[in-house]
Amino acid sequence: MEILVITGMSGAGKSQALNALEDLGYFCMDNLPPALIPKFAEIASATDYISKVAVVVDVRSGRFFDDLYSSLEKLKEMEINYKIFFLDADEEKIIRRYKEKRRPHPLNESIVKGYNLEVDLLSDIKKKSDYIINTTNYSIKDLKKSIREILEVKEKNALKISINSFGFKNGILLDADMVFDVRFLPNPYYLDDLRKLDGTNEETKEYVMKWDVTKDFIDKSIDMLDFLIPNYLKEGKSILVVGYGCTGGFHRSVVIANEIGKRLKVLGHNVVISHRDKDIYE
Structure with missing residues (x-):
């Protein structure tokens, strides 16, 4: 204590x-x-x-x-x-x-x-x-x-980074500082065996992550965030809320948010990950 x-x-x-x-x-x-x-x-x-x-x-x-x-x-x-x-x-x-x-x-x-x-x-x-x-x-x-x-x-831990997934059809993430639209990625919803498996499922993750466009997007996102974080710290910012949205917030955005959060943690940042709409399936 x-x-x-x-x-x-x-x-x-x-x-x-x-x-x-x-x-x-x-x-x-x-x-x-x-x-x-x-x-x-x-x-x-x-x-x-x-x-x-x-x-x-x-x-x-x-x-x-x-x-x-x-x-x-x-x-x-x-x-x-x-x-x-x-x-x-x-x-x-x-x-x-x-x-x-x-x-x-x-x-x-x-x-x-x-x-x-x-x-x-x-x-x-x-x-x-x-x-x-x-x-x-x-x-x-x-x-x-x-x-x-x-x-x-430690400077990296002075900024809390909240990585969130969400579905645009359920409304945009209102408290986000930055929002990324990942609806351009191939959608597991159109595959019968993946439709009801959310982005935390290994099969769904493998499908979303196998595309070059997914890998490029994640790499570019990490580069940008790693550049922005120290500059936000200089301005005294204490929490950064980043949203990744797909159509329903069930497949693609969940995979991307988890992967981004995991990589930021490896870089030593203070990260929390949440999925607003993961438990909503229609």
């Missing part, structure tokens, strides 16, 4: 940091009272699917903020590793952000007074933090990049 405790100045970007960590596979909780951190860690560690946790604790917790140090001591007793990230920004920048969002400061109706109160309140935890990130001149993309660098995330 690994826990990242995100704290710092209001308006410094803690919510954006939490979003970035969620994209990196962390189970995230915002505005958690510090006294509940050990209990939350206990529940998370009892599961078999949560290994990385990030929580935001800040002045919104009011008097509960004093419980942070005792909670961190309990984590040590539980032999749970934790790191403290402190997000900071210059006073002028924080005031400007609050004015743009037209939100009150959590400590005072006056943003300036609230800022000064918060500086005093957080001075001790700032000194004890493992990492301090000043977001004064950061865009959201810059903040994500900084967090990735601190956590030493």
Whole structure:
């Protein structure tokens, strides 16, 4: 179990940091009272699917903020590793952000007074933090990049790639960043012995993959994706959704999505494969 405790100045970007960590596979909780951190860690560690946790604790917790140090001591007793990230920004920048969002400061109706109160309140935890990130001149993309660098995330795994098959007759894949139409490939539907065997079946796969046009298409797709992925990463993109569509989403698109996904995994990318319409046969 690994826990990242995100704290710092209001308006410094803690919510954006939490979003970035969620994209990196962390189970995230915002505005958690510090006294509940050990209990939350206990529940998370009892599961078999949560290994990385990030929580935001800040002045919104009011008097509960004093419980942070005792909670961190309990984590040590539980032999749970934790790191403290402190997000900071210059006073002028924080005031400007609050004015743009037209939100009150959590400590005072006056943003300036609230800022000064918060500086005093957080001075001790700032000194004890493992990492301090000043977001004064950061865009959201810059903040994500900084967090990735601190956590030493391998670049290829920083982008989650979702490869999906679907059938055009059931509607296009609405959340896709890119859609490829594979209806130009020979269709197993017209072969009686393959008609009811979906694209995960070995016989169907062999039929679709035996054509030169299929092999060329897959090779060109991999070349293009391998070129695009690092450029998407530079722009701070965290998930890339790619759709492969055939008529029904039952034969060709399933074979192609599986093959593309398998090859991207071999190249070291973080890939998930899904088939929207595979279980629909008409």
